[in-house]
Amino acid sequence: MEPLVSVITVNFNQPQYTLELLASLQHSEYRNVEIIVVDNGSRENPEQAIRSAYPHVKVVVSSDNLGFAGGNNLGVAAATGKYLFFINNDTEVCPNTIRPLVDFFETHPDAGMISPKIIYYNSGELIQYVGSSRINPYTGRNFREGFKEKDNGQFDTTRLTELAHGAAMMVPKAVIDKVGMMQEFFFLYYEELDWCETIKKAGYKVYVVPESKIYHKESMSVGKNSTLKTYYMTRNRLLFMRRHTSGLTKFSWILFFIVFSIPKNSLKFLVKRELQHLRAFWKGFLWNIKHRTNGTLIGESNPVKVTS
Secondary structure, three states: OOOOEEEEEEEOOOHHHHHHHHHHHOOOOOOOEEEEEEEEOOOOOOHHHHHHHOOOOEEEEEOOOOHHHHHHHHHHHHOOOOEEEEEOOOEEEOOOOHHHHHHHHHHOOOEEEEEEEEEEOOOOOEEEEOOEOOOOOOOOOOOEOOOOOEOOOOOOOOEEOOOOEOOEEEEEHHHHHHHOOOOHHHOOOOHHHHHHHHHHHOOOEEEEEEEEEEEEOOOOOOOOOOHHHHHHHHHHHHHHHHHHOOHHHHHHHHHHHHHHHHHHHHHHHHHOOOHHHHHHHHHHHHHHHHOEEOOEEOOOOOOOOOOO
């Protein structure tokens, strides 16, 4: 008997993309799956449309938008699989997407999280993800291998990586039971990177398995030039750094952000006359100044749930 895989995806006002993902999953060569769709407080409940087209799919409906982590955590609560495959609803899988991930976990007990190769949808096979460096503790920056290169198989070796990709990542249920679920106070962006660091600190490793591949219609949920994205990317980049650095490294990235990032981004938005993005950037920065607990930055110890 093949291990059961719980495929978890979160829908937010995108029923058509969710249905397209579900259609692609019907062609999966790996059959022992349960599919869970979490609706994250959409304007219109898609449950009837999903159940009508795919009656075997579990639908979990939240009355509120709980964010990326909160929505996926609802899916975890409903899942019964040995492995949980978190996948964005604006993706489509290939017939052989799931099996290589399961096979790798079954033979590598040190693996705590795996991502497949991710290709931009309808891009002529341009790479979005085949592995990532760590986030530099002195600058808060990182880079992705092969980013926007044409996929000619040059990155098709399974290997360790520092960070998985939130658009598609598989995690054993046993690992989640040990380290806990994603932190919901991130709401949007960086929660999966924070989770990667937590999983690695628990003694597990993160891998990329390029034999597995998905296609990603990137940034459908919040828009490619969204002020919401600007706000949460700024806010959560700083929050991530606060949670995972200390001492000299913490001083270094704070200095880097003040001396380099603030002037650069402020000037960029002013030159482009994107004043809403400028406000969103500063709002994300000031959130981190405002949100302290007894003088301790949120997330450094005993993190608490906060709202934006």
